[in-house]
Amino acid sequence: MFAYTIRRLLLTLPVMLVVALFVYGLLDLAPGDPAVFLAGEEASLEDIARIRETLGLDQPFYHRFTLWLLNVLQGDLGSSLFTGVPVSQMIVQRMPPTFTLMVMTLIVSVTIAIPLGALAAWRHNSRYDRGVMIVAVLSFSLPTFVVGYMLAWAIGIEMRWLPVQGYAPFSQGIWSSIKTLILPTLALSSVYVALITRITRATLLETLSQDYIRTARSKGVGNQDILFRHALKNAAIPVITVIGSGVALLISGAVVTETVFSIPGLGRLTVDAILRRDYPIIQGVILLFSFLYVLVNLVIDLLYRVFDPRIKY
Amino acid sequence: MSQAFKFLRRHPTIFVGGTIVFLLILMAIFAPWIAEKDPMALSPIHRARVPSERFWFGTDLLGRDVFARVVYGARISLIVGISVALLSAVIGTIIGLTSGFVKWIDAIVMRIMDGLMSIPTILLAIALIALTRASLENVIIAITIAEVPRVVRLVRGLALSLREQPYVEAAIAAGASPVRVVFKHIFPNTIAALTVQTTYICGLAILAEASLSFIGAGIPPSIPSWGNIMAEGRALWQIKPHMIAFPALFLSITILAINMLGDGLRDAIDPRMAKRI
Numbered sequence: 001m002f003a004y005t006i007r008r009l010l011l012t013l014p015v016m017l018v019v020a021l022f023v024y025g026l027l028d029l030a031p032g033d034p035a036v037f038l039a040g041e042e043a044s045l046e047d048i049a050r051i052r053e054t055l056g057l058d059q060p061f062y063h064r065f066t067l068w069l070l071n072v073l074q075g076d077l078g079s080s081l082f083t084g085v086p087v088s089q090m091i092v093q094r095m096p097p098t099f100t101l102m103v104m105t106l107i108v109s110v111t112i113a114i115p116l117g118a119l120a121a122w123r124h125n126s127r128y129d130r131g132v133m134i135v136a137v138l139s140f141s142l143p144t145f146v147v148g149y150m151l152a153w154a155i156g157i158e159m160r161w162l163p164v165q166g167y168a169p170f171s172q173g174i175w176s177s178i179k180t181l182i183l184p185t186l187a188l189s190s191v192y193v194a195l196i197t198r199i200t201r202a203t204l205l206e207t208l209s210q211d212y213i214r215t216a217r218s219k220g221v222g223n224q225d226i227l228f229r230h231a232l233k234n235a236a237i238p239v240i241t242v243i244g245s246g247v248a249l250l251i252s253g254a255v256v257t258e259t260v261f262s263i264p265g266l267g268r269l270t271v272d273a274i275l276r277r278d279y280p281i282i283q284g285v286i287l288l289f290s291f292l293y294v295l296v297n298l299v300i301d302l303l304y305r306v307f308d309p310r311i312k313y
Numbered sequence: 314m315s316q317a318f319k320f321l322r323r324h325p326t327i328f329v330g331g332t333i334v335f336l337l338i339l340m341a342i343f344a345p346w347i348a349e350k351d352p353m354a355l356s357p358i359h360r361a362r363v364p365s366e367r368f369w370f371g372t373d374l375l376g377r378d379v380f381a382r383v384v385y386g387a388r389i390s391l392i393v394g395i396s397v398a399l400l401s402a403v404i405g406t407i408i409g410l411t412s413g414f415v416k417w418i419d420a421i422v423m424r425i426m427d428g429l430m431s432i433p434t435i436l437l438a439i440a441l442i443a444l445t446r447a448s449l450e451n452v453i454i455a456i457t458i459a460e461v462p463r464v465v466r467l468v469r470g471l472a473l474s475l476r477e478q479p480y481v482e483a484a485i486a487a488g489a490s491p492v493r494v495v496f497k498h499i500f501p502n503t504i505a506a507l508t509v510q511t512t513y514i515c516g517l518a519i520l521a522e523a524s525l526s527f528i529g530a531g532i533p534p535s536i537p538s539w540g541n542i543m544a545e546g547r548a549l550w551q552i553k554p555h556m557i558a559f560p561a562l563f564l565s566i567t568i569l570a571i572n573m574l575g576d577g578l579r580d581a582i583d584p585r586m587a588k589r590i
Contacts, residue, residue: 018428
């Protein structure tokens, strides 16, 4: 186990290196002089020279890249081309709403989706099963921002139950903060719930048709024990794998959801950075999110063994 | 003819999804005949009108006819969806087949694909768009780069398992050249799964373009695309919801239809799975 953990940790290094090379190398691959482009159309020669110097574009690529990478490893992501504020500082400021939103979505989705999918598999081909599948296909196809607007319209404007837009930080009280995130969480959950429900149902159907389930039934094991002790446990691995790979969906969705609900999180930070072509911020956010994705999937890989002791590394 | 009919009856999702996609393609092609108004024409005196007999879907903040913009928007969505699907299928298949047969390329390519796949689609596209000028071509290129790894993984996986099949071994033993093995024996057997994946990618690409345009990182705002129309309606949506409701409806129906088509094709190709997912 220990040797595997180390090996698995080392395997994430090339992946993160590719990500770093990609977000950094893009500057050089983009057509034209990136300094001229990033400076914008009304920039003076001094502006261009300043950006070229800030980004170190007068140095050869390998030199700049190594320097940049060493800085990144020490937590220095460069600074904004416009305000000069360090990117890491801006990111830390914007993290709370985004991460709260993502964690809430994760908890809500898993709590809703797994029972939903399990019951659909248990009552295979029933009316309930078909209903769940139709809803799952529908909500899988509805774009996050469309669901967001529908929820904001119905619950925020028509019923006036919850705030329609904006965000209250934790300092204004936990409940009022969470209240602003309920609608965004529901919107972001819709795709994720559909994804997890479908995989839970499919895996459980597969498991329930196995020989050992028939054996358990024939020796008189009750329905509850079959579902909870035999079937669900063995269906866990594909489900947590999808939960992990779905994190990428969650991140893309969070960027859009923050725009719909005007939440000042990492998504807004990125969107504002695109409009001003503030590339270091975009670099920083991508590195952070990719790192998060790689980390989540690493943890899930290591968890396999907990769910299935037969797996030997 | 009756065979085709029977097939469609057995797979209603292919029929429903396919019909909707077909109608959307017709709408995109015949946009100038369906929407008589110019989708770009500004009309300041008719700003932000609610839907009426004259303006079926109302007008936006600049007085442009939302119905005309939504109809023309189908063109952008379908162009993006189909281009990304075809481009990533071709590029992904070439890389995937090469990777499945040449060991040293495989090691490098798969690390690159792992890296690309760990960057969420929207963010990967944002990075590319931030460094290039906003245009339809650049959006297509950006989304294609994000989708190629999915195809590579699929094709490579299939190639690796297919080359162990007895009939491939037999072909090699009979003296077939590697090129012949790949094109005659491996590639044809990946087409079924590739078709399903390409259909899903088409839907994902349309969604990605709409999301990018919606957050302001997509196609130039003057061009009517469903994401752009929604982005323009954002400022006033609480009092004039029609500005985003109609493009949202068309976008959702399109993606739903494409996903239904994909699900149907998958079930038709692999009947064992049909009853399950």
